[in-house]
Amino acid sequence: MQQDDLIGVTLGNYKILAQLGQGGMARVYRAHQENLDREVAVKVLPPWFAADRNFVERFNLEARLIARLSHPNIVTVHDADEYHGHLYIVMQLVDGGTLKLRLDQLQALNQLMDVLEAKRIFTQLASALSYAHEQGIIHRDVKPVNVLMDRAGRPILSDFGIAKALAGSKELTRQGAGVGTPEYMSPEQCQGGPVDGRADIYALGVMLFESLTGRLPFMADNYPALAHSHIYEPPPHPNAINPALDPAVSQVIITALMKNPAHRYQQASDMAEALERAVHSLPVDTGQRGSGPLEYNDPSRVATIPLFTCPNCRHFNKAQTRFCTACGFPLNPCRICGAQNPANNRFCSKCGQPLHKHQ
Template structure:
């Protein structure tokens, strides 16, 4: 849908990231409107763990938004590097990561915004050592009636999608918290609970299967930690944590 480039803001003399809508997306009904909505949604949020939008505009045939430049790596990059060494994050590292992501989601939810695509590749470290939630491209503002997603279309990433999102049901902030629960499982175990070779199989796992036991993979975890993960991954949204802070 879009490409991101490193650029220099010559007026302010600072490095920025420029997200440019692809030519195909620019001529696809609904996508330019969704791109503008993304810029407006993120611009309305002011939080150290949520990406900052500086500007939005059009230049010729190109539509773009200007964001803060995040040094990286992504959380997905770190997971991949650890897996290559046969390692996982320590409990202390996981706690620090979760504190930042839950704070970001609580801020978004307080503003009526559901991210709908919480996953490690959308969490990027900045140069100050803060983890920043990015890519609100399919986020929904629950305070607005307009929906730019095609009716009947399931959106999200199969490995991290909530059961209700996989069923294309109306979503609440609890859906994001489920996806964050999947991320939590992956941070502790080194893989997602329902990873599969096909997107459909992964989605069916989220809808129908119990999460695999966590402690056999991480014997160092107290039973209470596994209970937290299982509650975050409850199929019924009413049984999950009520907020990121509670998680």
């Protein structure tokens, strides 16, 4: 196929205008939807996928599931179809670049992403993942190029479901493509095991590491070496690469990158909450915290509020906190099932077993 063979072609209701990008799996075009007179993005898969009827069924099923998602940080899917051997999926057009482009721009300037910018981007991405996970949908390929940015700087996660649809395709091996991207794959993905939302949280941790240190936690020129690192090797401590990074923010990254899924944040919203608290604890934000509720200002209340000590940094935390507000460390994990419980729980909220207390 020529690189521009679809320019000017009409796929269903969509006239292909220009190529926006190309990845290992597909090309993305700007297109005009003629019946509604609007511009959209059309992702077109290589023709060999359309020849695999099992893949086509999975692709259509995943497209229907993703089209039901409605979240400000998840790209809207308008349509999916097949036309003359071309499988395509039609999405909202987001034309502010990608997180990959943003990181490349910072690297070209020999700069790192500001922690406030990272907090803004990653809490929104975590919100998108939490929402999708609640709907039973796992992304499986979270990476900077799949984070679209609109012109206001809002991150919008794309390509939900594509990795799952590809998972059973025999063409993957033959065409040299893989499910997921090795630099961002969780240990369980690298081992070919079952995955859940915690694999996406790991990938989010890799991206946060990359954004705040300027490099990936693991680098190699081949898949086996990368997979080995994800499975067996501890990532470098973020502060070893960026000493200016606050330890509380580093701890958020470290927790997201735990090898055992049970030791990571169990929900993306947990990671977002820990990141918010870590950033708000920074001295630079001290003058901006007066707008929020100050719960411990009344001395008469302090003695009546039970506090729980973090076993990692000895910071005091409120009873319903699951992760330390200072360093992000799990406060009350279940040793049986790995669930993260509020600090004051005596029994695991997931499996009911008695919990070991740190206090």
